Amino acid sequence: MRILHLLSQRPDSTGSGTTLQAVLRESQKKGHENMVVAAIQEGPLPLFPGLSNLRTRFVTFGGGDLPFPIPGMSDVMPYPSMRFSDLTDRQLSSYNDVFRTAILESTERFRPDVIHSNHLWLLTSLARRTFPAIPTVATCHGTDLRQMRACPRFRKDVLSGCSRLDAVFALYSEQAEEIGQLYGIPAERISVIGAGYRNELFVPGKKQAVIPAIVYGGKLSRAKGVPWMLRAFASITDLPWTLLLAGGGTDPERAECIELAGKLGNRVTIAGPLRQEEFAAVLSGANLFILPSLYEGLPLVLPEALASGCFCLATDLPGVRDILGIAGDEWLRLIPCPPLQGTDTIVPGNESKFVINIASKLREVLTDLYAGPPSQESTSELRERLKNCTWDAVFQRMEKIYCALAGKTSR
Known part of the structure; x- marks a missing residue:
């Protein structure tokens, strides 16, 4: 399959970036082709394993594409950022225009079978509205639910696309219920996928015996x-x-x-x-x-x-x-x-x-x-x-939904 991944944050920082890297790694193991559209700030490109083998399209903040910092899904980010609530109408318009151009160019070039976006927020809604015929799924990371409550001025734009997603990946059962209530998405389109860890990397070692x-x-x-x-x-x-x-x-x-x-x-x-x-x-x-x-x-x-x-x-x-x-x-x-x-x-x-x-x-x-x-x-x-809870198990659950939506058979 050809999967286009979207993330409005840096792909090498925070939980959503870790999730994206893991999904890409598992997807490549299964033989799928992947492309990433993500945000970066002016300066060095993000580094993570396999990036050089990926098709990428970065939207550059703080210079390049947009003059202002990356709006963070959390109010405190580990890199220069601003709050979504502080975006002016003009900045929001530029934000949407630049990301729309990036996903249009990427989709024309890559021709994905499925779009997998991260966060039930502005970029996901934009992608769903721009490509209504391409199966589109999104992972909820929790910060998007917080933004829905903190930034009511964006709710109409967010709901206009996110409410029409083909599938949503929730982290846990209580979150799945909250998504249904906030976004009006039917329960049958919300799947509790969970989050994973790299079982080959995180292993027990020799523990401290005297001072914990x-x-x-x-x-x-x-x-x-x-x-x-x-x-x-x-x-x-x-x-x-x-x-x-x-x-x-x-x-x-x-x-x-x-x-x-x-x-x-x-x-x-x-x-x-x-x-x-x-x-x-x-x-x-x-x-x-x-x-x-x-x-x-x-x-x-x-x-x-x-x-x-x-x-x-x-x-x-x-x-x-x-x-x-x-x-x-x-x-x-x-x-x-x-x-x-x-x-x-x-x-x-x-x-x-x-x-x-x-x-x-x-x-x-x-x-x-x-x-x-x-x-x-x-x-x-x-x-x-x-x-x-391993990423292999989590991706298998995702892959089944990708294949069902794209009319393909999982391997």
Whole structure:
């Protein structure tokens, strides 16, 4: 098959970029032909395995095609960005014109059997309206649902195309219901596909025996809960631990996180953004992975950490609970989510309680870790439970839908 992939963000950053890379890798293994239309900012081209063998068409922001930064699906991105809510009408018109030209040129050149877009948002809607005769599917990453609520001025444009998609890939069952309600898409066109991990890359290694090695991976931002997490660690001075922070972010939130981490001294390492191979190596030797987010879709990093033999500690969110159902509470413990206003802002007066809850759960897991690492049998059993979460399994579910829509037979 010939599959045209669309992404309005950089393809080498954030969860949607990781998903795109994984889908491309699995698609190429199956012998499909692929082309990518994606956003980049002025400067070096993105780097990820297999890019040189792909047909690509980049829309350049901050110079080149469009003078303004990439509008981010999250308010805090690991690269220069702006918020969709800050787009002027003139910028929005230019944004649509440039992306329409890019997908028109790509479709004429590549002649896809299927278009696979990312995010139920402006680019996906534009593609559906521009090519009503080409089967079009889209992956929901969760940030698109947040944008639908935060940016009501775009809803009409988004719904005009997204409501007519041939299929939508949801990350978990509760999200599938939310998509149906927000976009008016019939349930039979929404499939719970999940998200995956690279089982050949994320594998258990030798774990720390004396001082537990803890890892956080994600943007250094308030929406990810990082400031409250660091305050929780500051309260645990009587127990041994080390913490590695992997991920980027933008000021002032990143600066706040760096300042709080600095107060913890040499217990904390700030690693910055890591390539997947580097991150996998870190998780391989880690004892615990922590993700105190205030909002998530289905966090890809949790299956990666679990497959690496790490105990996990994460906020009690719908997508996280789906992973708990697979891993069990032996491996994944939940931090109570604080009351929120909007999607990812703690209701004033509840910050201290959130810090206390994180610290309490940390102490609980650290106590278990001091008893020793999990057995090889327990780790192997966990990886067996995670087998439907590999990218190979996830892509097989996608491929069946591609083939049904394009009238082809899967191999």
